[in-house]
Amino acid sequence: MIQLAEKGLECxxxxxxxxxxxDLVKSSALSLARHVRHARQELAKAEGVLSKATGPAGGPPDDSEAQxxxxxxxxxVQRWEGVQSTYRDHLETISLTLHPFHLYDSSPQTSAQVHSRLHAEVAAMETLAQGHEFPVRHDMLKKVRHQLPALAALVDFWWAGVEQDLEQxxxxxxxxxWARECLLPWVYWEHQVAHTRCARRKAKMQxxxxxxRCACDQHVITQRLAPHGLADWKAWATEQVTAFQRTSSAVEGRNGALAQLHHNQRGLxxxxxxxxTVLHNFDCRAPDGTTPAVRxxxxxxxxxxxxxLSQIEVLPRPRQRKDHGGAKLLTS
Structure with missing residues (x-):
């Protein structure tokens, strides 16, 4: 199936x-967290020893060695927390790099540029681990490096679809x-802000x-467009933006949950x-209010x-029960 999709359908x-x-997190995050936790525990022990020490006549401690x-x-603790913060910054930069637009100026990116930046961040993470001598799983890093070209290829693939639509x-x-440099980045970052839960990344995207958006509003083409024309262009841009999918884990998670439910109930x-199927296609609504069937x-x-509700007929009224007990009392 994969070969057919790649070669036959050019997917x-x-x-x-x-x-x-x-995989990146598994490569070294646990060992780094252990160093941070150990440093905090050692600090708590040292502070406990210092607090128990007393000076002459019960005064404040005068133990320079303990201090x-x-x-x-x-x-x-400050050193390892700084290393951990730098490590998380590299992870955040990797997450913010795999986009068709550069985060800081919203300029279009190519796959080569994205791959170069991703490779540099992974190398910086490995250098960080070597410099501070905490363990790192090189097999995981090798696996990630092997996947970087395929990940970056998504950018050029998406831009090819955009260019094809613009040519038509x-x-x-x-x-x-105007569409490439103003409209698409405006709609793209708006879409990403709505779907990002991390506060730091959301703030940068905002x-x-x-x-x-300010640059797009001031553009001469935007000012010349009628409101309905701009709405049509935004609808086209939204369709293009939603086609840029970096992950399918949400779909895989839903399928896994259904499989587990099917297994637990021994069949449905x-x-x-x-x-x-009907509920998913006709009643599950996206943030814009559309259903999968509409899209x-x-x-x-x-x-x-x-x-x-229109297919449900009027429900019959309940049958009135005869009160036989009351009738017997009257006749008696």
């Missing part, structure tokens, strides 16, 4: 970015430049979105699968609840 086969980041030990342990639109060069009724067929459908 892009790439590793999952979530799994790649997970120096506390200062040394505190410096060790038969618009002039200034309009293409700054990029605000800058590119076939009718339930049909109901779930796939590009047309609207009646409301699912109203449709089901």
């Amino acid at each position: 892009l086969s790439m590793p999952d970015f979530f799994h790649c980041m997970h 120096n030990r506390v200062e040394g342990k505190r410096a060790a 639109a038969t618009i002039s060069a200034p309009w293409r430049q 700054r990029a979105w605000a800058e590119v 009724p076939k009718q339930r699968y049909k109901v779930w 796939f067929f590009r047309r609207t459908f009646p409301d699912l609840f109203e449709t089901v």
Whole structure:
């Protein structure tokens, strides 16, 4: 199937970015966390020893050796916390690099540029581990390095689809430049801000979105467009932006949950699968309010609840029960 998709249908086969980041974390994050935890424990012990020491006549402690030990342990904690912070910065930079636009100026990126930056960050993480002498799993780093070219290829693949759409639109060069450098980064960062939960990354994306939106609003083409025309262009850009998928772990997680549910219940009724399919396609709504069926067929459908409700006939009234006991009392 993969060979048919790659060669027959010319589809892009790439590793999952979530799994790649997970492999990076597994390579050295645990050993680094152990160093941080050990340094904090040693600091707590040294502070405990110092607090128990008493000076002459029950006064404050006058143990310079214990105080120096506390200062040394505190410096060790600061050192390892700084190393951990630098390590997390590298992970964050890797996450913010795999995008079709550069974060700091929203300029279009190529796969070669993305691969170079990803490779530099992975090398910096390995150098950090070697410089501070904490263990690192080189097999995991080798695996990640092997996946970087395929990950970066997503950028050029996405841009090829964008260029194909722009060519079919038969618009002039200034309009293409406006779409590539103003409209698409504006809609892209807006989409990423809405789907990012990390506060630090969200703040950086919001700054990029605000800058590119201001530039887009001041562009002469944007000012010449009518509101409905700009809305049509934004709809096209949203469709392009949602096609840039770095990971499919959410889908895999849903399929895994369904498989586990199927296993726990020893099989599910076939009718339930049909109901779930209808609910997923016609009632699960994205942040923009559209359902999978609307996005796939590009047309609207009646409301699912109203449709089901219209098929339900008037329920029969409950049968009135005869009060035989009361009748017997009256006759007696």
